[in-house]
Amino acid sequence: NQPQQQRQEGGNRRTVIGPVRRKTAPDDIYTHTYIYIFEEQQASKTMFPSAAFSRTSAVATRHAGRGRRSTINVASHQCKGRVATASATAASATAGTASSGVVRTLASSPFPDLPLPGSIREAVKSSVLEEASKPNSSFWRGDDDQQQPQQPQQARHHRQERNTSVPVPPQEGDAAHDDSTSTSSRYAAGRTNANDTINGSHGSHKATINDPIAQDRQHVTGSSAAATTDANPPTTTNLDPHPLIHFDPLDEWYLDRSPTLPLHSLPAGVRPLADGADPFALSKADLDTLSASIQRDLIGTDHADHPVLAKAAAHFFEVGQDGGKKVRPMMVMLLSRAMASASNSCGGVDVVVDSVDNDTGSTNAANMATTPAAISANGIPQSQPRPQPWQRQDLPDAQRRLAEISEMIHTASLFHDDVIDGADTRRGAPAVHRVFGNKMAILAGDYLLARASIYLARLRDVEVVETMSTIIEHLVRGEVMQSHGTGDVYNERVVYYLRKNFYKTGSLMANSCKSAALLGGYDDAVVNAAYCYGKHVGSAFQLVDDVLDFDGTSSTMGKASLADLNAGLATAPVLFAAEHFPDEMDRLIDRKFGEIGDVNRAVELVRQSDGIERTKDLAHVYVELAIDAVMELEPSPYRDSLIHLAYKVIDRVR
């Protein structure tokens, strides 16, 4: 159990490298690419190769496989030589079974044309890359995974397993290795393996997870793969295919940016917004129930004893026409139903959409085979899916309660935040502490937290209790990070900022989603997908908030414009602008925009630079990552609505 030990031994200290801004192409298709690499002192040895990199390659592969990110394809054509090499190697590595579809997948990864710059390589080399470049390095060894040599036939193994439903041990190590040493001549082979690793890990969760890409690829390479047979399928091992979930979730590894990204090109098989995948329509019934229940449970009608507290709580739940943006409960409810659809469909009972591959225009045969049932006319299944026999039988109620809890925790944090920030307004209404005083605001927050703890305890699942409790801890950490310190050098600042964002916003969404999956008793892949979805949407959400702080006006935002700047906080647009105007902006940041005219000057600088654009792009990348995560679930209107919800997060203007 060597990696386990390493994990425990590894301290919490991080050193950060990046972001590095590079021009990778002579034309302006790729203007720049950001790399954020976290090197965690000891723990990184396990964390970043096996988890982060293979995950990244998974993302890249799937994007390409779905025919999204046309820029990536274009970019890859610029290095034709390498593509040629890659395709040749790939072809030989897969013993001639790989068709051009695989090669396209390979070549369209962002990494071929992104060799690590020398400075980074030098910095990281000592600790990670050196070790990572050894194919038999202990890094790649899973906990109980007997190191398997890199097999060219592996591609066929996996493809065959997809047909025979035999779980397959993923080979994350190989993929990671090849990502980090992208110039190696074994690149193509490694890339192929990376793709198959993804398939492999999905193969092992075949029962519950849909893998459109794999099916996509199977479609492309199908005939040749099916023709190939292999007599020795590897035996099942218990290697965790999603080790990320064990780590501190701050894994902002690679965030690539391509400004010409086509907005909202839906992945294959996802129904459009109008076709029964509207998150608001789908969650309306649930949210109405939830509002009624919050109204009844927390606010009550006749609490003559403590009207002030009741009012304080009601203040938040009722402010605005829609009672604030209840994006968190909505997310939890939609995700719960999406997962339920997935688990139902594997039993062959419930609603599933048949998916049409937009990329090729053909119907996905594999999907059709496994999902016999069609759905009602407008695609909105009305009845709540029944829990499976292996699930707790009060699952829908429990998940609804969880959604309430997440909103309660959120509201409690707002109460306390208002006291801490001394903000005058929130969501366009006067802040609680302005109306009722500091004492009541603190108490109302405490009260909501205590209530949330009790409801949580009554869910009778200690793992969920722990997960949800972590949120509160993270909220506090985020708040402290915000008020004390910014990170030192400019490249650390962005990472520090993103990390703070996770604690303040992402953690609540991520852990609520994760808890919903835990309640359902789904396997780790689903739990991980839920977690990643919430986390990335949370990050995007906060980034968009920061943009709106600059763009929105008081009336549309409901929050005083430039509130962050006035509070002395440097958000993403400012930090990106600081890369353009390091000297002047750094001074402003250092004195927290405290002097007269500082705020105006900062706004000017942000507008002169591409800070807002880059922040929007970063948010967009996060949303793409979130969509990647949720695409791992079986197709269903609810899954699709989650995708639209994610897009709504970055489209919002208030």
Added chain:
Amino acid sequence: MVDARQNRRIKNRAMMPARFVLAASVLAFGSMNGVEGFLSPQTHSNVASQSSERLMSTIVVHETKEKAASTETESFRPNPVVVSAEAEALSHSATTMKLTPSFDLFQMLPEDEDGHIPAPIGGNRQRDGTVLKVGTPDSLEGLKLTDYKGLGGKQKIEKLPDPFKMVEKELKPFSDSIKELVSTDQPVLSMAAKHFFEKRHGKRFRPTIVQLMAKAVAAATPEDGVDQITTDHAETQGIGGMAWEWSGASDVRVTPSNHQGSDVWRKQAQLGQIVEMIHVASLIHDDVLDEADTRRGGEAVHKLYSNKVAVLAGDYLLARASVLLARLENTAVVQIMATALESLVAGEIMQLKSPPKALLEMQSYLRKSYYKTASLICYACRSTALLGGHAYGSTVATACEEFGFHLGLAYQIQDDILDFTAAASVLGKPALADMDLGLSTAPILYAAQEYPHLRPMVMRRFKDKGDKQTALEALYKSDTAMDKATNLAKYHAQKAVDALLRLPQSDSRDALIRLTHLVITRKK
């Protein structure tokens, strides 16, 4: 690795239902109708909530009848928790605990002050003093605290083992580990949190109690409870009430000999830490709320680090406590301790927002004391018993909570008495602090009974000029007020000892008796 994790998750989930299978079958025996929601899960959302609502409403009706019959002073019944009764009932399925506040389980005032023994309901039914001591002689049987020095008697309390010495060694690593638990990567936050653990001159009262209680309950054999279910439930509670009452115990069996160092012991020690963290968190938030300048000698956190950090540090400790609580892997304990957390808030709210009339009531004063002080102790005691393998409704767990309830009240009353008698330097917080906050405590309330002209002052929270002076003069003039308050503290201390005496004799139990003695004889 996956398997291990999943197994664990499955096990956690399976553990609770497994406990309820027994209860469910018993229920089915009683009435097929009532178990419908419990056993037929497909219709859970409708049937279960309906049936549980019906169940709860019958219980509520039952309880209210009981109360109406037993006393007429129930007209004022503050509910500081802003949750509607229906909501409360709905959120309890047949398998979740229905926690009744301890003042509805145990006697709050002596009989000569209109006190009465609450009706037997879930949580206080098993109060037989003999069942646990069959075959084990008890040398302290029938002990009266008034026989001891300091309370009018001649006997020396020093004959009993010293509670603090007894667990000193066990708590020693604890002082370090609690600091470790609150350490974060944020120096300001951990400084604020550590501030309290390091600078406080408190005696780690609560962890000591939990530790001693853990040893004391290990000496008792867990009861089965099955007999009680079949015989009792029909007549007193109705269906469903018993389902949880005999649940909640961790699935373990420890004896005094193998207790030390066992997994149970470790979890109970952790519970002690959690209790201390919750307590400290509430102190930190209280400081912001009360704007008290000093607390326990050291300077208040919020003065040192600003309000902001105080709010955050309190939140942080609470969050840590919840996380650690979940790791005890007993959902009943999580629920009980979460309720303790809520009680603290409820007490604070009562303190801030009581209607003027309630300020005069002895009952509401005691309720407030319960919420603010006793609830944490008594819930911690019951949780200790649960972790030790005793079911929620067992004699042991009931005795534990009753002890904690009365000890906590005695502690608070003594604190309030000392507020008037001790100098600021001795108590560690400014004298008359409560009065400055507009709170009337036991001595003033008794004085107001004697001198009616104090009542308006109490009701307006001593806001007018000279109110405090007048009240103090009346208090010192009165011969009986202080004595009555002291007697109330003694009464609760004795009740605490009575509860302890229901447990089989052990060194740690006797140490707890001495601790009780100490609580009401302390001078600071």
